[in-house]
Amino acid sequence: MSGGIRVCFANPGTTELPIVGAFETVPGIKSILCLFEGVAAGAADGYGRMTERPAMTLLHLGPGLANGLAYLHNARRARSPLLNVIGEHATWHRKADPPLAMDIESLAHTVSGWVRTNHSVKALAHDTAEGIAATLSGQVSTLIVPHDNQLAAVEDQTIRGVRSVFDPVDDRAIGRAVNCLKDRDATALIVGGRALRQHGLQAAARIRAATGCDLLTETLPGYVERGLGLPQVTRIPYFPEAAVSVLSRYEAVVLAGAKEPVTFFGYEGIRSHLLREDQEIVHLCGLRGDVVEALEHLADGLRAREEAAVVKDLIRPNLPEGCLTPEKVGLTLAALQPENAIIVDEGLTTSLGDDHLSAHLPRHAFMTIAGGAIGYGMPCASGASVACPDRPVITLQADGSALYTVQALWTQAREALNITTLICANESYRILQVEMARTGVSLLGPHSLALTELRPPRIDWVKVAQGFGVPATTVSRAEELADELHRALEEPGPHLIEMRL
């Protein structure tokens, strides 16, 4: 067994116990308990984003998978490799429709690029290998294993032949991109997926140096490497007016591992697709292609020099002072962010999203919510830290979203993960209040307030975190935040800082 799987984020039940038993005899897999399947799924997503290799989840029947679905949806949109293993009732028991029976396959199809119910013990190792291989192009696989097949399978299950194949590079598409970037005046290269890691970004930087194109990425990329030695990549803004304003200046756009940009929600009077019909769009490679190789071919085709246009100057802002604001949170973080940090951003309305500021910081990984299912932050940080235990993880975490998967704090404490969680305690679903104001749906009457205000009662984040075993403090001034963040980063293990905004 194992097939390259090193970590299993799990919350098993009775129908998964033979797999848990098998772990006792299979070397090399670490079991990590999550107190809720949403945490397990989100952690596996974070692990996959960091390593480009799948973690496994082990989830209990339909309800266990259902509880993980929202975070598997984010993993799908982030193109994370991730293998779900779900127990199913014994084949002969399923037709009795026992209480826990659900349509597991239908649930799995909503988030997975690959779904299979194992139908024979002999096929189990092969099914698992195929499931793992399917993850490697950046998708979620779900393998459903009936209880009786698990019981019989404990003996010989060596997984062989896990490999992934990208679609071949399309030379004609590269030729079209070369011509487009040469011939047109105002151009942008929109990079996504694996292109947002070092090699892809360096190729993109060569292309920019050769052509003067702008480098953009999706509003909510799953994973971006940023900082010194890499080019600055600008995220397309969230709100559609600003996004249209950025994109409208280009005659032509080359998409490299990114989808054509669309608005996050449908707003009356604004088109779904942010590019106009008179703007040329060249697809450099599909989502299943090797975008890094394609970008390197494109750079070569443009005769771009090896020296790329990357950021070389470290620029840190000064530490701000006074009452905390979203801006000061961003500045404090930028002033203190350590080398090689992993930044998990679910700050939403508190998140600055200042791509220029972060481009001049030490090299770091940056992750966003990708699929928009809130509560991804603390689980994703947990999985990222399991993947990279020596790197400091900082989670910028909106309070309303944090409450979706608050149980993640316990796994952070149990595994002594080096994670500092900054809770943006504005005590509301602020983004909804902003959207309400935008669309004029309502003037915030009593129902609107009841459904968007997170007080009363006020959540006491210090108590909640301590209750789950995570040391915590509360701050309301920028100086206090700097002190507490500095201390948290110095001490091993998880910390939580409630920021009263």
Added chain:
Amino acid sequence: MSGGIRVCFANPGTTELPIVGAFETVPGIKSILCLFEGVAAGAADGYGRMTERPAMTLLHLGPGLANGLAYLHNARRARSPLLNVIGEHATWHRKADPPLAMDIESLAHTVSGWVRTNHSVKALAHDTAEGIAATLSGQVSTLIVPHDNQLAAVEDQTIRGVRSVFDPVDDRAIGRAVNCLKDRDATALIVGGRALRQHGLQAAARIRAATGCDLLTETLPGYVERGLGLPQVTRIPYFPEAAVSVLSRYEAVVLAGAKEPVTFFGYEGIRSHLLREDQEIVHLCGLRGDVVEALEHLADGLRAREEAAVVKDLIRPNLPEGCLTPEKVGLTLAALQPENAIIVDEGLTTSLGDDHLSAHLPRHAFMTIAGGAIGYGMPCASGASVACPDRPVITLQADGSALYTVQALWTQAREALNITTLICANESYRILQVEMARTGVSLLGPHSLALTELRPPRIDWVKVAQGFGVPATTVSRAEELADELHRALEEPGPHLIEMRL
């Protein structure tokens, strides 16, 4: 609007804001915010069980529905009436496949008896009325409303004609049941669904008085009325050996609103169906029939007298002393349980399930997990208390399960609900350890322990509860539990008592 809906348990997003806006102008609907959709769904389930009328949930797109699914699954198994309203992207925006897009209908079908995507503004009131009507026979309805249709629909949406029709009583089935109960020596009447409320139970008690049959119900009924003035109904045991032992003594069984009993999981060497093929089974009425009317016809057909065999003597156990055990928890609760209480049981291995003890207590409602998706307890209690604010609610809550939906405590505090939560802090998924020992899958090696032990770190339930705004204490002796339970029941609003077992 409203259509008889009085309460909406909600966690809306941008695509549901026009509905939130509409609440401002529609009288009679109370909006209750839940910090996670699992809590909203579980609360709506509890409300439906108490009132036999649907509460509404308002959930955000696919991820919001996904987060509620496990608790909607329990609602389905409990046959709760429940109307989900889900926002969808605007009809013209959906095809752009924006980040939050999911296959909402496929998700909905896994738990709903009725699913519809609204396709025109004109049909919205009619769709809603049909969805509500479909809930009244005890099922979950899911109505998906695109954002643009919500925006257009705010004006005239009076919902008319909500009515429910049961399948007609089947006189031949009644005749077969009459003959069976008269002719056979050892018989049982297994009642379920609406038959577990006062009128059904009184008819069942008449039948028992006339025939000497035993009264049984499913292992995990959604809702049972118990106590003085009602017959004792015995739940079929959870573990299959005990269940077979109870059921094997009958020559014949009449099913009234209950399904044929099956084991909870498939265990090797034990059949799924607990009744043998040589045992006669008579189906008195289907799950969509009027089981109360059918039981009354059956009682009349048996010429049963009006006086039923019900429990008349109040018997309270003495308060136990010493270190807490699961038994002492049950005895303390039985000794102190107030009149007209609502008992939400998710105690699992701490739950006594002593049907004899509870039959001699004052009249009370009793609810169980029904579909087996853990974490139902605190949300269900919240919805039950919203439905019946003047009745004391006591939640007997396993700690591992409580952690699935711990956010429910905040809604209990916000709404000042009269709920006392007794956390059974045995700090493990004890049921899994029991199942492991039963099946001999493993000798509890390090992985098995890592995935079934809830410490380290120990959850500090007092801090967690206080963090969410609920007063809390911890006890380890039976005397302390009695004192704290007494105090909690005297004071208004929610309380949590951590029981160190």
